[in-house]
Amino acid sequence: MSINLFLSDLTAQAASAYTLVARWLFPLLALVILVRCLVPLIQERSANTVWGYLVLANGTSIPVRNWENLIGRGKYADIVVNFPVVSRSHAVLTFRNGIWTIADLGSKGGITVNGVKVDKAQEIQFGDVISLAGIEMALVPQLQNEASKFTDVAGGSSDTEGEKNSALNSAVTLLLLFLFQVLALVQLFASRDGITLAALPVFGIYFLVELLHYLLMRRLQSGNIELELLAYFLCGLNLALVASAAPSDLKKQLAAILLGIAAYTVITWFCRDLGRARRLKYLALGGGVLLLILNLAFGEKIYGARNWINLGFITFQPLEFVKISFVLAGTATLDRLLTTRNMTAFIAFAGACMITLALIRDFGTAVVFFGAFLVIAFMYSGDLRTLFLVTAGAAFAGIAVVTFMPYIAMRFAAWGKVWQYADSTGFQQTRTMIAAASGGLFGVGGGNGYLKNIAAADTDLVFGMLCEEWGLLVALCVLLVIIFFVFYAVLLTKNSRSAFYAIAACGAATIFLLQTALNVLGSVDVLPLTGLTIPFISNGGSSMVASWGLLALIRSAA
Numbered sequence: 001m002s003i004n005l006f007l008s009d010l011t012a013q014a015a016s017a018y019t020l021v022a023r024w025l026f027p028l029l030a031l032v033i034l035v036r037c038l039v040p041l042i043q044e045r046s047a048n049t050v051w052g053y054l055v056l057a058n059g060t061s062i063p064v065r066n067w068e069n070l071i072g073r074g075k076y077a078d079i080v081v082n083f084p085v086v087s088r089s090h091a092v093l094t095f096r097n098g099i100w101t102i103a104d105l106g107s108k109g110g111i112t113v114n115g116v117k118v119d120k121a122q123e124i125q126f127g128d129v130i131s132l133a134g135i136e137m138a139l140v141p142q143l144q145n146e147a148s149k150f151t152d153v154a155g156g157s158s159d160t161e162g163e164k165n166s167a168l169n170s171a172v173t174l175l176l177l178f179l180f181q182v183l184a185l186v187q188l189f190a191s192r193d194g195i196t197l198a199a200l201p202v203f204g205i206y207f208l209v210e211l212l213h214y215l216l217m218r219r220l221q222s223g224n225i226e227l228e229l230l231a232y233f234l235c236g237l238n239l240a241l242v243a244s245a246a247p248s249d250l251k252k253q254l255a256a257i258l259l260g261i262a263a264y265t266v267i268t269w270f271c272r273d274l275g276r277a278r279r280l281k282y283l284a285l286g287g288g289v290l291l292l293i294l295n296l297a298f299g300e301k302i303y304g305a306r307n308w309i310n311l312g313f314i315t316f317q318p319l320e321f322v323k324i325s326f327v328l329a330g331t332a333t334l335d336r337l338l339t340t341r342n343m344t345a346f347i348a349f350a351g352a353c354m355i356t357l358a359l360i361r362d363f364g365t366a367v368v369f370f371g372a373f374l375v376i377a378f379m380y381s382g383d384l385r386t387l388f389l390v391t392a393g394a395a396f397a398g399i400a401v402v403t404f405m406p407y408i409a410m411r412f413a414a415w416g417k418v419w420q421y422a423d424s425t426g427f428q429q430t431r432t433m434i435a436a437a438s439g440g441l442f443g444v445g446g447g448n449g450y451l452k453n454i455a456a457a458d459t460d461l462v463f464g465m466l467c468e469e470w471g472l473l474v475a476l477c478v479l480l481v482i483i484f485f486v487f488y489a490v491l492l493t494k495n496s497r498s499a500f501y502a503i504a505a506c507g508a509a510t511i512f513l514l515q516t517a518l519n520v521l522g523s524v525d526v527l528p529l530t531g532l533t534i535p536f537i538s539n540g541g542s543s544m545v546a547s548w549g550l551l552a553l554i555r556s557a558a
Contacts, residue, residue: 018190019445022183027442027473029180033233034477036173037226040166041488044224044558049497051095052126054079054137064139067274067498069093071132072105085109085133093139097275100124100139109133170225174214177229178207181236184446188243191447195243202250206239206257213261220269227488227555230481231264231548234536237478241465242539245452249539256541260548267549271556274498281328281500285349288325291318292356299360306360319357319365320542324549326353326369327507330376331500346376364530368514375510379503415528428454432464432523436472443471458539460531463520478537479516485554486513492557505557508550511535 050063054071062079069078074088081090087107094101103121104111111118112131124130126141185203188195210232217228235257242253271277295318299306307317329349350373357366418426435451438444449469451457457465466475489509493502512535519534521527533540535547 019187019448022187023442023445023471025183026180026187027471027477029176029183030233030474030477033173033176033180033229034480036169036176037230037233038484040169040224041226041484042491050142052100052142053140054093054130055140056081056135056137061140062137064093064095066496067095072107081132081135081137083133083135086135087133090132094121100126102130107133166224170214170218170229173226173229174210174232177210177233177236180233181207181240184236184240187446188240191244191445193244193447195247195447199243199247199250202243202254203239206236206254209258209261213265216265220265221272223558227551227558228264230484231536231551234478234481235544237466237470237474238537238539238544240446241458241462241469241537244447244449244469245458245465246539252541253539253544256544257548259541260545263545264548264552264555267552268555271501271504271552274500277331277500277556281331284325284328288322288329288349289352291322291325292352294318295360296356307362307365314541317540317542319360319362320540320546321549322353323368323372323511323546324553326350326372327376327504327511327550327553330372330507331503364518364532367518367530368511368532371514372507372510376503376507379499379506416525418525426525428456428461429523429525429529432461433525436464436467436524439468439471441472443467443469443474446470456531459533460519460529460538461523462534462538463523466537478534479520482512482516482535485509485551489554489557492554496557501557504553508553511550512547 050065051067052064054062054064056062062081064079066078069092070089071077071079071081071093072088072090073080073082073084073086077089079093087105087109089105090107090109091105091111092103094103101121101123102111102113102118104118109132111122113122113124114129115131124139126139128139130137130139181203185200188199214225214228214232217225238257239250239253242249267280270280294309295307298309299318300308300310307319308315309318326349329346350369353369354366357363357369418429420426422430431451431454435449439449446469449465451461451465451468454461463475466478486509489505492505496502496505515532516534518527518530518532519538522529522532533543535550536544
């Protein structure tokens with residue numbers, strides 16, 4: 001008996017010593033992984049291809065770099081023609097399937113092609129004379145020396161050498177990522193409560209899937225693979241948090257990650273070709289409408305909002321998948337930019353989403369959808385005055401919601417003073433702040449936290465759990481990854497060939513940013529608690545699959 005006690009005590013001491021060392025190692029590894037992923041992605045540059053030139057009568061050549069080009073006097077135009085008679089948004093020049101078209105945007109001076117007035121989209125050929133309110137220009141092919149330069153770059157040995165170095169660097173980063181995750185798994189076994197050996201196959205399968213997907217994506221796409229590595233990092237932490245707070249959900253969460261990775265791979269493949277991407281948009285829009293109807297008809301109420309569908313063997317949130325449809329619905333600019341016709345379908349779908357969210361009382365998600373709507377609408381028009389009026393109307397509606405819906409009003413009543421309601425409406429937030437503070441910079445070790453015993457610790461309060469068990473430094477690394485997704489989306493849109501990719505990337509990034517901000521700031525009482533998840537980190541199958549789908553839209557812009 002004494003030997004057993006001695007061995008048990010020795011094991012506990014060894015586990016405690018491991019936790020002491022590992023909790024210092026985790027933030028260091030996380031930071032190294034983060035830097036090794038961010039630097040190549042920031043340095044990444046899209047091919048600066050010139051598809052043709054607009055040559056003015058005075059001999060000025062303006063390069064045409066995009067598939068949809070806004071032409072006008074305004075400084076935000078893709079092709080700036082700075083003459084007083086040219087409207088700020090005068091025309092759109094579009095390239096699709098080898099065919100160039102030009103369309104008037106309701107300009108005062110109008111458009112003619114070879115002397116014939118253009119009302120609708122008009123096909124043009126190289127050499128045709130285009131007149132914008134009397135300012136004549138011609139579309140000419142890519143210059144020969146320019147074409148040869150791009151051919152040399154594409155076929156040069158420097159690119160091959162660069163690809164080899166990129167593959168080597170990403171492989172080293174993947175090994176560091178594996179090291180982080182293996183040490184995290186050992187930490188979970190060494191924790192105070194420990195995890196059972198049944199969790200081992202779950203992590204083993206995830207490690208294998210990471211490797212196989214990494215090899216697949218290296219084969220399927222050119223450029224850097226670090227965006228996927230960042231997502232692997234977040235998903236590994238997700239499994240660690242689930243293993244600590246809800247070990248019975250591990251298999252379900254692994255299945256969601258696998259489905260998410262599959263969705264990511266399919267969507268990125270579709271978006272490699274603009275024609276396929278457009279078809280995906282219409283399919284997603286139809287699926288989104290169907291999911292809204294299903295939610296209204298069969299939705300069940302859990303934690304205040306009627307946003308769950310229970311099929312018996314699985315429960316999921318349809319609105320998570322509608323986020324992807326919502327973003328894709330905002331890409332309907334491919335025929336003519338900035339036209340009312342293209343905005344109509346998106347506004348109608350956005351309205352249907354908002355009405356559904358109001359009926360099921362999911363106002364946190366409504367804020368996310370509305371924020372994405374504002375970003376997408378601004379990318380359409382650049383009209384700040386109209387967006388201000390829309391925002392003012394939404395604010396009025398928000399005041400009405402707080403006034404007439406008691407449970408929403410209760411959350412706002414506790415906002416900013418949760419310590420006064422520490423045993424009632426402020427219970428979750430006060431415990432979250434206590435747990436986050438007790439974790440310090442390095443955390444108490446995965447599986448050793450207290451917050452996991454509080455309801456919704458691994459969903460609504462996951463930031464506090466992350467801070468407590470893994471430390472503030474690792475939690476900040478997680479936030480930096482999600483913020484970088486947003487920065488990367490904006491970076492990519494500068495060289496995006498089509499409005500489809502630019503709008504899809506920025507719409508997806510907006511959802512990531514708003515969800516994370518509302519979750520983190522709500523859990524520490526800077527904002528009211530909304531019940532939203534942190535992408536990739538919170539426990540939840542629907543959220544995980546949707547997060548991978550949205551990330552695929554960001555990747556498509558690259």
